Amino acid sequence: MHNDLAAALDIGGTKIAGALIDARGDILVRAQRPTPAREDGETVMAAVSAVLGELAADPRWERATALGIGSAGPVDASAGTVSPVNVPGWRDFPLVDRVRAAAGDRPVVLVGDGVAMTAAEHWQGAARGRANALCMVVSTGVGGGLVLGGRLHPGPTGNAGHIGHISVDLDGDPCPCGSRGCVERIASGPNIARRALDSGWRPGPDGDTTAAAVARAARAGDPAAVASFARAGQALAAGIAATATLVEIEVAVIGGGVAGAGEVLFAPLRRALRDYATLSFVAGLEVVPAQTGTDAGLVGAAAAAQALAGGPVPAAPPASSR
Amino acid sequence: MHNDLAAALDIGGTKIAGALIDARGDILVRAQRPTPAREDGETVMAAVSAVLGELAADPRWERATALGIGSAGPVDASAGTVSPVNVPGWRDFPLVDRVRAAAGDRPVVLVGDGVAMTAAEHWQGAARGRANALCMVVSTGVGGGLVLGGRLHPGPTGNAGHIGHISVDLDGDPCPCGSRGCVERIASGPNIARRALDSGWRPGPDGDTTAAAVARAARAGDPAAVASFARAGQALAAGIAATATLVEIEVAVIGGGVAGAGEVLFAPLRRALRDYATLSFVAGLEVVPAQTGTDAGLVGAAAAAQALAGGPVPAAPPASSR
CATH class of the missing domain: 3.30.420.40 (ATPase, nucleotide binding domain)
Incomplete structure (x- = not known):
């Protein structure tokens, strides 16, 4: 069989x-x-x-x-x-x-x-063996999915875990979805790049203004680039902490192109998570990179x-x- | 049996x-x-x-x-x-x-x-027959619980649905839990009263400065009292919308002393929910008062x-x- x-x-x-x-x-x-x-x-x-x-x-x-x-x-x-x-x-x-x-x-x-990516990570990747997990893709957009009680939790319409469009800044910038201050509006690749440019970061001779270029600048110490990734990490941390507080997850798995920035994103995210995930039952939450490609x-x-x-x-x- | x-x-x-x-x-x-x-x-x-x-x-x-x-x-x-x-x-x-x-x-x-109150509402109250619901108590604090897939979802430690301590304002006021901008920090009874007082509302001759007194003033048209309940409604709406976006709930049931304020709270909450619950799969979300006492x-x-x-x-x- x-x-x-x-x-x-x-x-x-x-x-x-x-x-x-x-x-x-x-x-x-x-x-x-x-x-x-x-x-x-x-x-x-x-x-x-x-x-x-x-x-x-x-x-x-x-x-x-x-x-x-x-x-x-x-x-x-x-x-x-x-x-x-x-x-x-x-x-x-x-x-x-x-x-x-x-x-x-x-x-x-x-x-x-987002639910499909979660099923892959639960079967083959960083959420394997985990009973309660949030898996996310941070890329042009921000998506995700949930594993609850050892099983994929797609929700009735197959959209559960849509963390990109929860508001973590209720008075924040309008999001194309119609809401304000959504995680995606702060943490997606295009928004990381936009915010870095607005704060004075300038691309190199190749004219590359993607989040990957901002990540390279951040690794080289450019303050506007560092600050833009830190803000993205803060928004992701607030969203992940909200998810853990609502459904008790033990791990957040992050994939997608922006996650490829590595510690430039993960270090401020983990720091911010300590600020937002404060209750005893969420304090042990881990954040790890995705393993499926x-x-x-x-x-x-x-x-x-x-x-x-x-x-x-x-x-x-x-x-x-x- | x-x-x-x-x-x-x-x-x-x-x-x-x-x-x-x-x-x-x-x-x-x-x-x-x-x-x-x-x-x-x-x-x-x-x-x-x-x-x-x-x-x-x-x-x-x-x-x-x-x-x-x-x-x-x-x-x-x-x-x-x-x-x-x-x-x-x-x-x-x-x-x-x-x-x-x-x-x-x-x-x-x-x-x-919060999970116990949810079990009561699912068995006997406003969440009866609902497959996916958030039930909340808005009182001195803000608590809650979840019904997912027709069953109570307490989470591994019995704390799931703890909506009072998700941050909807990541740069907001410090919360006693250690985080910032939590739903409870904005929408609990003591915070409704504090904000009304800070904005110029004054209690009557009885000196009552509870949220119930602010609710009476709001019904009488006091602008600071009205604004404080509207802000509470906005924070609750952002938290409820986040929950719906994450786990696909069809109804949010709200009980507790502050919910007793009635339309002074529910009207701005429902208006704000239209701003925050924008995706197709959450747009039909209902908000109703709790029925268990x-x-x-x-x-x-x-x-x-x-x-x-x-x-x-x-x-x-x-x-x-x-």
Whole structure:
């Protein structure tokens, strides 16, 4: 039985990836198309179908027991629809129904991409063996997901753990989501870069104004760059502490491009966490880097499929009926 | 079997209450002692033993299948200890072990008082039939608890849902907990009164400077009183929206003395919630007043005992082994 596979789709604003993944988390077959993000919804769906067709052409497709989809959000797992911010042709698009034809009688599980990354970290990464964890992606945006009581906690619509859009500064700057002072508004890569530029940091001769360039400047001691990462770390710490205070997590796992800045981000974040995570039951909270890499979306979609649909992948809870 | 009972203890800074409660949530037997909060730990324990002794003297004690304890926090359900802020004689006090002698072979379940109130609201009150809910007490402090996936979610130490100490203002005023800008620091009764006084509100001839007096002034149109309740509502809204964004709740239930202010609090809170709860999956969130009253602590301790220990109370999940 441990030879059984999961099929996985990872749907983002730039690419649509698919895979067949075994019970160890190894990717056996891959397929990928660019996301035609500016086209109409049917054109985007055609790219998904092409990816699924390529997977289904492989003889090992027959061994796949479930299909997991991790998608850029918002998603609505209860309705089976997706509305990715960067794919305007899909608004409440019935992705689960449209995929069922290819899936046959396999269960189809839809979760947000933050939840998928969390499933990957829980199965294969830094949250392995942890009963209660927050996993985050800090990149162009800030997303996340939760493990509670040893299980993935996607919430009814597959969006739980959306830490990027909790307000940690109720009078703060307006966020594109409509709220104010959201963690993402302070800690995402573009906001780290914007704040450094506003405070006097200047890019080098290559003109690189990404958060990665700010991180290099911070490592070299540029005060505006250091301060911008410190502020991001403070906002992340407040959000992580809020999560721990609300649901009792033991570890926060942080991945994504901005996390690649390393200690420039993690050191002020851990310092700030001591300021915000003060109650006895959250004081032991750890913050660690993510371990899964660029395939986290695919591996996580497979893990979510098995965890939520029931199936043979070792991390899964006891199988439930379809 | 529906005649089986639960025993309950509600331990606060001013009183220690006990009861035998039937499967409908009716209190059949009561016992109570003042909390000797300034005395040593053994003196406080003697008051607990007196309450339990009075319950055990009733012939219906034999029908109690579990003992639930809701205690002022912090608690540590994993260790069976309590450290109530207002009972300095109890620090990591092994309450569960000390109570076992009286409990016999009944399972003993310990939760924080916010979790107990949540269990009561889920069983008998405004969260009944809700799969995902936050229940809060806004009073001298701000506490709470969570229902997730149809079940009470106490967390490993029994403190989950502690919304009073999440920071919604990361640069805000220092909170006695050591953090800054906590919901409680802005929205508790004493902080509502302090802010109104600082802004020019003056009490009437009776000299009453409680939040209830500020609420009366707000209803009469006093601008400082109105503004102080609006600020409290804003902080509560930011905290409730954060909770919904993190764990996908459908309803927030608010009880406690300050909630008794009614629309003076609820109206600005609901307005502010529209500003902070912006994502599609949280936009439908409701805010409603609590329905359980002064016995919520006892009823909730009984409900938590049955829900977490397994037992015959209707709201409980399937029985598990002791």
